[in-house]
Amino acid sequence: xxxxxxxxxxxxxxxxxxxxxxxxxxxxxxxxxSSAESIDDAVKTAVERASKTLHNLxxxxxxxxxxxxxxxxxxxxxxxxKVGFRLDED
Numbered sequence: 001x002x003x004x005x006x007x008x009x010x011x012x013x014x015x016x017x018x019x020x021x022x023x024x025x026x027x028x029x030x031x032x033x034s035s036a037e038s039i040d041d042a043v044k045t046a047v048e049r050a051s052k053t054l055h056n057l058x059x060x061x062x063x064x065x066x067x068x069x070x071x072x073x074x075x076x077x078x079x080x081x082k083v084g085f086r087l088d089e090d
Contacts, residue, residue, distance in 0.1 A: 024058075024086050025086070025087045026058070026059075026084040026085060026086055026087065027084070027085055027087055028082050028083070028084050029050070029054065029082070029083055029085070030063070030080065030081070030082050030083075031046050031049075031050050031080075031081050031082075031083060032046065032078060032079065032080050032081070033045040033046025033047070033049070033078070033079050033081065034076055034077060034078045034079075035076070035077050036074070036075070036076050036077075037077075038077060039065055039077045039079055041077070042077045042078060042079040043060070043062065043079050043081065046060075046079060046081050046083075047060060047081070047083065050083050054083065054085045055085065056085045056086035056087075056088070057083055057084070057085045058084055058085065058086055059083070059084045060081045060082065060083045060084070061081065061082045061084075062079060062080070062081055063080045063081065063082055064079070064080035065077070065078070065079050065080075066078050066080075
């Protein structure tokens with residue numbers, strides 16, 4: 001089931017609406033991951049690195065994909081993501 005992300009009134013803070021996560025409040029950060037191997041690796045790299053700083057990561061959304069071409073053939077993939085992490089309870 002798809003859930004809907006809606007603002008809570010605090011800047012950069014969202015809540016999930018739907019059956020799965022009705023009581024959680026999230027903050028959203030935008031990050032960029034890169035990889036010389038694949039788009040999938042760029043996503044994994046970004047999420048793994050974000051999880052070292054942010055806790056309670058629950059979801060991500062890919063907002064952009066781009067690449068860099070070097071020397072006419074070598075490619076680096078860059079992926080822009082929004083990651084959502086649950087705010088701690090009071």
